[in-house]
Amino acid sequence: MEMFRRTFAEINLDHLSHNFFEIKKLGGDNRFICPMVKANAYGHGDIVVAKHLDHLGASHLGVCLIEEGLMLRNEGLKSKILVFRGFDKQGAQKIFDAQMTPVVSTWDQITALESVADEPIKVHVKFNTGMNRLGFAPQEAEKLRTYFKTSKKLKLKAVLSHFYLGEDAVQTNGHSAAQAKLMTEIHSYFKDEDVWAHLLNSGGIASLAEPEVKNNPDHFLNKTNWGFRPGLMLYGYSPSETLKSMNLKPVMTFKSVVNNIRQMNVGETVSYGATWKADKASTIAVVPVGYADGVHRLLSNRGKFLFAGKEVPIVGRICMDFLMLDVTAVVQSSGLKKFTEEEVILFGYDQAGNFLSAEVTAKAAETITWEVLTAVGERVPRHYKGGQS
Numbered sequence: 001m002e003m004f005r006r007t008f009a010e011i012n013l014d015h016l017s018h019n020f021f022e023i024k025k026l027g028g029d030n031r032f033i034c035p036m037v038k039a040n041a042y043g044h045g046d047i048v049v050a051k052h053l054d055h056l057g058a059s060h061l062g063v064c065l066i067e068e069g070l071m072l073r074n075e076g077l078k079s080k081i082l083v084f085r086g087f088d089k090q091g092a093q094k095i096f097d098a099q100m101t102p103v104v105s106t107w108d109q110i111t112a113l114e115s116v117a118d119e120p121i122k123v124h125v126k127f128n129t130g131m132n133r134l135g136f137a138p139q140e141a142e143k144l145r146t147y148f149k150t151s152k153k154l155k156l157k158a159v160l161s162h163f164y165l166g167e168d169a170v171q172t173n174g175h176s177a178a179q180a181k182l183m184t185e186i187h188s189y190f191k192d193e194d195v196w197a198h199l200l201n202s203g204g205i206a207s208l209a210e211p212e213v214k215n216n217p218d219h220f221l222n223k224t225n226w227g228f229r230p231g232l233m234l235y236g237y238s239p240s241e242t243l244k245s246m247n248l249k250p251v252m253t254f255k256s257v258v259n260n261i262r263q264m265n266v267g268e269t270v271s272y273g274a275t276w277k278a279d280k281a282s283t284i285a286v287v288p289v290g291y292a293d294g295v296h297r298l299l300s301n302r303g304k305f306l307f308a309g310k311e312v313p314i315v316g317r318i319c320m321d322f323l324m325l326d327v328t329a330v331v332q333s334s335g336l337k338k339f340t341e342e343e344v345i346l347f348g349y350d351q352a353g354n355f356l357s358a359e360v361t362a363k364a365a366e367t368i369t370w371e372v373l374t375a376v377g378e379r380v381p382r383h384y385k386g387g388q389s
């Protein structure tokens, strides 16, 4: 698309490679790893990210929707694509035709696959161990074992579950420990068939790197070679302030360039609703990015962005296409002219290497890093740097 405003998300593929290899290093050899590229690869652009991960050697990729998987197949991706959301008969047909791998959570889905598969298809079976969203009840394990022993069409490749509080996986008596215990019991039903078990999201994976776990071979995370499904950490952020042992590099920089600068007199207000009033002569930078681009409106009069390497406050309400920053303190010391084309970093790195974390933005907007990344809008072009030439 032709671009007439300089607002974009810069995606550093070298940082993505770095994070992927950090995760692989932690997992060691023979670990099932399924990088999650659902939701447009957490806002980073699923096609480029998936191709890059494929190039790095990722054997599996995780999507939520069938349509996300189909798009990757249409782009020529050959990796195994796990579809997590579930499906009806029509969806089963699409999954089968596109040779994707269904994550199965109900008997109806098994029936749907049986009815469309005219040759054997490998499936992963999900169990509900406490998230209470998708998955078979653990009590179904016996019946499922019997079914898979005799089914000619469906071949069980893996069982899985999902942590709902992965950041507590360091603790040996937490929610994750209880879920892992259940999964160990479930997995024991399928062990003879050489079925994998995958369980760890970023919380679980990052916990493995913490000294209490790393140095304790008896920790439940070390007792089984639990498969990894990294999402957030792949894109460079830790899932919790308490999990900081991994060396991750943020992949996305969301940035814009000042549209115009205005001088405000005492008593003048900024933006809709007049929620901010100048209490002194002020310099306001107008930035061409707004809530239609994924900037959370709750950041109005609360958030801070990077301007000339300094954190400056958002003033007034964030508009659909614009937001305003109070740059008085920065401009006063250096003169206005210098800043007419100044870069603004919503999160990520500026050209001098200053960094503003998406975690800070998430906190100010009372949300989570996952949402800040995935919210970056469709009309924000992604520019890729690094990676293969």
Ligand SMILES: Cc1ncc(COP(=O)(O)O)c(C=O)c1O
Pocket: 036, 084, 162, 200, 201, 202, 203, 229, 230, 231, 232, 233, 239, 370
């Ligand atoms: C089934 C499943 N596995 C793995 C992940 C990755 O989670 P995270 O981004 O916390 O690593 C998700 C994300 O929501 C998920 O739904």
